[in-house]
Amino acid sequence: MPTRRVIVVGAGVGGVVAARRLRKLLSARDEIVVVDRAAEAAFAPSFPWLVTGARTASAVTARLGTLLGRSIRVVHGEVVALDPVARRVTVGDRELDADALIVALGAELAPETIPGLAAFGHNLYDAAGATAMHAALRQLRSGRVVILTAAPAYKCPAAPYETAMLIDAWLRRQGRRAQVEVDVIAAEAAPMPAAGPAIGVAVSGMLAAKRIGYTPGRQVVHVNPAAGSLQFDDGRVEQVDLLGYVPPHRAPGCVRGSVLAGAGGWIAADRATLETTFPGVYAIGDVTSIPLASGRPLPKAGVFAHRQADVVAANLAHAWTGRGAPAAFDGHGACFVETGDGRAGYGAGNFYAEPAPGIVLRQPSRIAHWGKVAYERLWLRGIVVGLPG
Ligand SMILES: Cc1cc2nc3c(=O)[nH]c(=O)nc-3n(C[C@H](O)[C@H](O)[C@H](O)COP(=O)(O)OP(=O)(O)OC[C@H]3O[C@@H](n4cnc5c(N)ncnc54)[C@H](O)[C@@H]3O)c2cc1C
Structure with a gap:
């Protein structure tokens, strides 16, 4: 043959x-x-942990040889x-x-499509940007941190919300939370909209319980690095001391x-x-x-x-x-939502269900957090575990 x-x-x-x-x-x-x-690949679900210094970029990156083994030919x-x-x-x-x-x-990530965004903010969707965000957080004694989604649709719709909750927990541990305001300003109308309204209500409730400000449905159009301000399509302007953003995708x-x-x-x-x-x-x-x-x-x-x-x-x-x-492929999916303090929620369900996806988000637990850690460690060692069917 x-x-x-x-x-x-x-x-x-x-x-x-x-x-x-x-x-x-x-x-x-x-x-x-x-x-x-690339000759190596970073495990993106770990990027929110780069923001709080729980990981370094090298610790969440593996060579393609490790991920693929020897009997697969790699062309760089x-x-x-x-x-x-x-x-x-x-x-x-x-x-x-x-x-x-x-x-x-x-x-492909396209931060340059929003003028001023890359010059002022840190890209939470690449390892270097998430690491730089951590360095900037360490310097911040007081002021306002904004997590911005610069377009309504992006990969891992939980990630900016997780990042805000991890920053909240990190600032509490540093004894600086009272001096630093944490806000999410989102282009989408609700958190994780494809998962259905109940998930949006649950995640915005988590933000409110942590006193993380949340403004959905606002599209950034321009960032002024010199003024430290974000201009939105409704004409409003927001002052920001430290910006972490999810860039537009294409x-x-x-x-x-x-x-x-x-x-x-x-x-x-x-x-x-x-x-x-x-x-x-x-x-x-x-x-x-x-x-x-x-x-x-x-x-x-x-x-x-x-x-x-x-x-x-x-x-x-x-x-x-x-x-x-x-x-x-039957549309089933699941995701961990890190909520800080060593806990994560776990959402799972069928996105192909009609008339609406049947997604359930479980209460944050230590087990779910350790589930994500275990998956990360196996992946980076080149062990691909099967996902339940
Ligand atoms: C911060 C963050 C947190 C996340 N958390 C989760 C999570 O908890 N759970 C979850 O399910 N998903 C999560 N994701 C999303 C997940 O990482 C992506 O959905 C997933 O990686 C998509 O896999 P993919 O194979 O389609 O593309 P990718 O993993 O992005 O791989 C694309 C590959 O193509 C290569 N490539 C692109 N263009 C070219 C070119 N022109 N020439 C050569 N090579 C090229 C790239 O180098 C890359 O290696 C997260 C993502 C981010 C950024």
């Missing part, structure tokens, strides 16, 4: 899980190639073009052809520039199989846009990238080897 090749484009959560599962399921003769611009370089008709990936000036293509390129440039780009530049994929309209080409994780019954897209989160990768790997292996059974 001839050797076949799968190219997994992107070595984030979805790409790593897809490649690892395929390596287990396919014949050793079949080649699995993973392409990424910038993906500049995707041709789903030919199943061809252009990496720098090289062209790689595949029998199957799995696009797992995530979302689909990666090579996706936007390809025929794969659908609405808003994201890739439309079958909600169950993640196959695109191009045979043998799949898209998983943050790079996709999957509409829900509510009209909102499925949130961008590692848990979905992981489960979708499992499904694509199982189906490809079934098609190529005849072994196993076809699988379908």
Whole structure:
């Protein structure tokens, strides 16, 4: 039988899980190639812990070799073009052809689309920005910290709320909470809107109980670094001493520039199989846009990238080897919501449920916090645990 090749484009959560599962399921003769611009990957769910100094960037980063193992070929370089008709990936000036293509390129962060934002604030969605936010927090004796979401839709919709709650707990431990105001100003109308109104009420209740100010539904349009002020689309201006922000997201440039780009530049994929309209080409994780019954897209989160990768790997292996059974992504997801003081809430449910997602958020507990820590430690050691079905 001839050797076949799968190219997994992107070595984030979805790409790593897809490649690892395929390596287990396919014949050793079949080649699995993973392409990424980076030689290492940070575990993003740990970034809120960088903000409070509970982790360092190096402690939450692993080499791709650790994450992928030896029997997966890694090609380092910038993906500049995707041709789903030919199943061809252009990496720098090289062209790689595949029998199957799995696009797992995530979302691109675009802070520069809000003038002044990057010059004044710290990007909570990259390791360097979260680390710089911690250094700035350590310097702050009094004043106002604002956690800002600079666009209404972003990956891990819990993260800015978790970050605000972790900052609150850290300031209390430092004995500085009375001197420092903590506020969340959000572009979205409620916390985690795709999870349904009950989750929004629960999370805003948690913020209120911690005396974290919360103003939803306000879109920042401009930041004035010299004045330390944020200008919003309703004309109001907010003064800020320390700003941590979630930047606007967009689909990666090579996706936007390809025929794969659908609405808003994201890739439309079958909600169950993640196959695109191009045979043998799949898209998983943050790079996709999957509409829900509510009209909102499925949130961008590692848990979905992981489960979708499992499904694509199982189906490809079934098609190529005849072994196993076809699988379908059913919309289930779960997430930890760190609330500070070594506790986390745990939300889980089915985002494909109709007419509305059935998501339940459990009371914060130490067990949930340690569940997240355990997952982090295993992932960074290259141990990919299966998620419940
Ligand atoms: C602060 C924070 C906290 C989070 N917490 C959670 C959480 O608790 N639970 C959860 O489920 N999710 C969480 N997430 C979201 C989660 O990290 C993402 O949803 C997940 O990583 C998406 O996986 P992915 O494979 O689609 O993309 P990514 O993991 O982003 O991987 C994309 C890969 O593609 C590569 N790439 C992109 N463009 C190119 C190019 N042109 N050429 C070469 N390589 C390229 C990148 O280098 C990257 O390695 C969090 C995210 C953040 C930022």
